[in-house]
Amino acid sequence: MANIKPFKALRPQAQLAKQVASRPYDVLSSAEAKIEVQGNPFSFLHITKSEIDLPETVDVHAQEVYQQAKESLVASIQRDTLFRESKECYYIYQLIMNGRSQTGLVCVSSVDDYENDIIKKHEFTRPEKELDRINHIKTSGAQTGNVFLAYRNNTEIDQIIEKWKTTKSPGYDFTAEDGIQHTIWIISDGSTCDNITRIFAQQVPCTYIADGHHRAASASKVRAALGAAATEGSNHFLTTLFPSNQLFIMDYNRVVKDLNGLSVDAFLAALEEKFTVTIEGIQAIRPTNLHEIGLYLNKQWYKLVAKPGTFTEDPIGVLDVTILQDNILSALLNINDPRTDTRVDFVGGIRGLGELEKRVDSGEMAAAFSIYPVTMDQLFNIADSGKVMPPKSTWFEPKLRDGLLTHLIYE
Numbered sequence: 001m002a003n004i005k006p007f008k009a010l011r012p013q014a015q016l017a018k019q020v021a022s023r024p025y026d027v028l029s030s031a032e033a034k035i036e037v038q039g040n041p042f043s044f045l046h047i048t049k050s051e052i053d054l055p056e057t058v059d060v061h062a063q064e065v066y067q068q069a070k071e072s073l074v075a076s077i078q079r080d081t082l083f084r085e086s087k088e089c090y091y092i093y094q095l096i097m098n099g100r101s102q103t104g105l106v107c108v109s110s111v112d113d114y115e116n117d118i119i120k121k122h123e124f125t126r127p128e129k130e131l132d133r134i135n136h137i138k139t140s141g142a143q144t145g146n147v148f149l150a151y152r153n154n155t156e157i158d159q160i161i162e163k164w165k166t167t168k169s170p171g172y173d174f175t176a177e178d179g180i181q182h183t184i185w186i187i188s189d190g191s192t193c194d195n196i197t198r199i200f201a202q203q204v205p206c207t208y209i210a211d212g213h214h215r216a217a218s219a220s221k222v223r224a225a226l227g228a229a230a231t232e233g234s235n236h237f238l239t240t241l242f243p244s245n246q247l248f249i250m251d252y253n254r255v256v257k258d259l260n261g262l263s264v265d266a267f268l269a270a271l272e273e274k275f276t277v278t279i280e281g282i283q284a285i286r287p288t289n290l291h292e293i294g295l296y297l298n299k300q301w302y303k304l305v306a307k308p309g310t311f312t313e314d315p316i317g318v319l320d321v322t323i324l325q326d327n328i329l330s331a332l333l334n335i336n337d338p339r340t341d342t343r344v345d346f347v348g349g350i351r352g353l354g355e356l357e358k359r360v361d362s363g364e365m366a367a368a369f370s371i372y373p374v375t376m377d378q379l380f381n382i383a384d385s386g387k388v389m390p391p392k393s394t395w396f397e398p399k400l401r402d403g404l405l406t407h408l409i410y411e
């Protein structure tokens with residue numbers, strides 16, 4: 001069963017919450033982060049992307065960068081931009097994007113649960129990305145990035161959260177510059193916290209990583225690295241748990257730099273062996289059914305419908321990202337490892353299909369593929385089976401903001 005607990009969050013003064021809150025560290029480049037913080041000394045990017053406050057000649061993975069993050073965190077506490085909660089609390093985090101609302105529970109989850117597969121995974125992690133977060137956590141003493149967990153709906157939890165939202169005033173409520181509304185309630189009542197902990201321990205058999213595999217893996221490895229010096233704080237890591245019926249997975253699309261020596265006609269002819277290919281013209285193709293793939297090539301959109309035999313019914317084989325990888329990227333374009341091959345890139349659905357057209361029309365890329373999104377049921381089935389999705393299979397929106405709730409691993 002899922003072991004979660006309340007925690008003493010490090011969080012901003014209410015009047016500074018909007019200025020502190022920042023987009024996740026891994027959706028911005030250093031250059032983009034430097035632009036974003038202009039005129040805002042309170043931005044949490046000074047902590048999560050601390051290289052922005054150092055000379056550009058400094059390597060972003062140098063120890064100097066992690067030390068700068070620690071110094072910026074300490075400075076924010078000293079000037080009372082951030083303060084530590086006086087007691088352990090749960091936090092309700094509601095996001096509203098384009099009129100659609102989703103509400104999660106912010107807590108700390110057990111590293112033991114992660115290591116014992118009570119927290120289910122569906123992606124491999126990359127050592128270099130893990131090491132970056134390990135160094136950031138160990139040096140700063142803070143888990144600044146939230147791990148986004150999903151769980152199968154629980155009526156009791158829903159009722160507790162909805163009652164709290166409707167009877168209590170939020171601690172934070174603001175709309176960010178991208179139009180997404182962020183509202184947070186603080187559950188400070190001890191009996192309510194105990195009840196939430198009990199329900200998860202008795203009724204929720206497992207949780208699933210939706211977004212944040214590297215952050216979760218890093219928390220585990222930080223505790224291991226601390227060894228005998230491991231703290232109580234390092235036994236847990238910062239998470240937000242969302243019921244699955246509130247989550248929205250967007251498409252995660254692909255662009256490729258070349259056609260592996262094939263002409264356009266030869267490429268289309270090869271596709272027809274595995275797909276029914278229909279010319280759609282200039283109207284962008286966003287697949288509306290499983291096993292449909294959109295192709296943008298030479299200023300023209302095509303609809304590809306997978307023929308029988310191009311996929312299997314096992315949890316991985318049925319995915320459209322797998323169909324694309326096995327039958328097109330690997331078989332025709334010789335892109336066998338999308339994690340490392342520089343001839344393929346990934347475009348999150350939040351950027352829209354226009355971004356695919358832009359990258360192809362500019363000449364940067366030769367072709368683009370739009371994919372039907374993975375469903376929550378597919379994600380659960382894969383994680384339950386112990387298998388791993390192809391890389392960049394899921395894109396969740398909206399994103400949680402960094403800096404609103406931080407977990408300290410050292411007292």
